[in-house]
Amino acid sequence: LEEQLRQAQKMEAVGQLAGGVAHDFNNILQVISGYGSILKLDERLDDRQQEEIDHILSAAEKAAQLTRGLLAFSRKQVITLSPVNLNDIVENVRKFLARIIGEDIHLKTTPSEAPLYVMADLGQLEQVLFNLATNARDAMPRGGVLAIETGSQVVESPLDQESGLLRPGSYAVLTVTDTGCGMSAETCKRIFEPFYTTKEISKGTGLGMAIVYGIVKQHNGFINVYSEPGHGTTFRIHLPIYHAERVRDQESAKQAAPPRG
Numbered sequence: 688l689e690e691q692l693r694q695a696q697k698m699e700a701v702g703q704l705a706g707g708v709a710h711d712f713n714n715i716l717q718v719i720s721g722y723g724s725i726l727k728l729d730e731r732l733d734d735r736q737q738e739e740i741d742h743i744l745s746a747a748e749k750a751a752q753l754t755r756g757l758l759a760f761s762r763k764q765v766i767t768l769s770p771v772n773l774n775d776i777v778e779n780v781r782k783f784l785a786r787i788i789g790e791d792i793h794l795k796t797t798p799s800e801a802p803l804y805v806m807a808d809l810g811q812l813e814q815v816l817f818n819l820a821t822n823a824r825d826a827m828p829r830g831g832v833l834a835i836e837t838g839s840q841v842v843e844s845p846l847d848q849e850s851g852l853l854r855p856g857s858y859a860v861l862t863v864t865d866t867g868c869g870m871s872a873e874t875c876k877r878i879f880e881p882f883y884t885t886k887e888i889s890k891g892t893g894l895g896m897a898i899v900y901g902i903v904k905q906h907n908g909f910i911n912v913y914s915e916p917g918h919g920t921t922f923r924i925h926l927p928i929y930h931a932e933r934v935r936d937q938e939s940a941k942q943a944a945p946p947r948g
């Protein structure tokens with residue numbers, strides 16, 4: 688528990704620091720790519736010089752991508768919460784995720800029988816699924832299965848072993864499993880740290896999971912990772928259930944009494 692609290696504090700501090708740096712850095716990058724683009728228009732440049740400028744521009748673009756990710760992680764983004772059915776979100780991004788992971792990876796979704804309402808920002812939860820799917824793809828270069836499952840769990844003790852820092856209550860559970868390369872215990876421990884990556888520089892920024900962590904925290908949720916090198920990885924996200932009964936009552940009331948006018 689202490690370890691998890693320390694981790695949360697560290698993420699908070701790193702987030703604040705990174706946000707400040709990213710903002711200033713972004714301005715500098717705009718100068719680099721702006722003047723680079725102007726320079727490229729100069730007709731006196733030969734092919735080699737053109738190519739060299741292209742290198743500068745693509746490095747600047749890569750850096751801009753990095754700072755955008757950092758800003759997304761650190762900024763206390765204004766999230767717009769509304770009751771959403773987790774099963775609908777998964778269904779809505781299904782096609783998009785299938786395109787990301789490609790044809791060699793089979794996408795299997797198993798929605799819970801009952802609707803699972805959570806108070807959430809739709810765009811942010813889609814971002815979570817997108818980041819998890821991207822990592823799953825990278826972990827399965829020779830294909831495999833990406834399984835997304837939803838369900839619910841009642842947490843009784845605040846120190847539920849499986850769920851870490853959860854408060855007692857009812858939770859929607861989103862489980863994302865891949866049959867990829869898995870990761871070491873060391874990577875498992877550091878996976879949510881900003882900039883932690885095992886990928887080569889052109890592939891990873893180390894921000895994807897830090898962003899996921901930030902979003903889940905903002906939703907008062909919790910994320911766990913289980914992994915076995917060579918076998919695959921499971922991410923489990925707990926989000927507080929939003930008065931399921933009340934939503935259901937409203938829905939059945941709507942069906943029973945068609946809107947007037």
Ligand code: ADP
Pocket residue numbers: 822823826865867868869870874878883884885886890891892893894895896897920
């Ligand atoms: P990036 O993907 O840019 O490296 P992330 O924060 O998304 O950054 O992930 C950090 C690291 O966690 C990755 O470099 C990888 O080592 C590990 N990782 C994340 N997801 C998976 C996964 N599904 N399977 C194996 N390793 C993973």
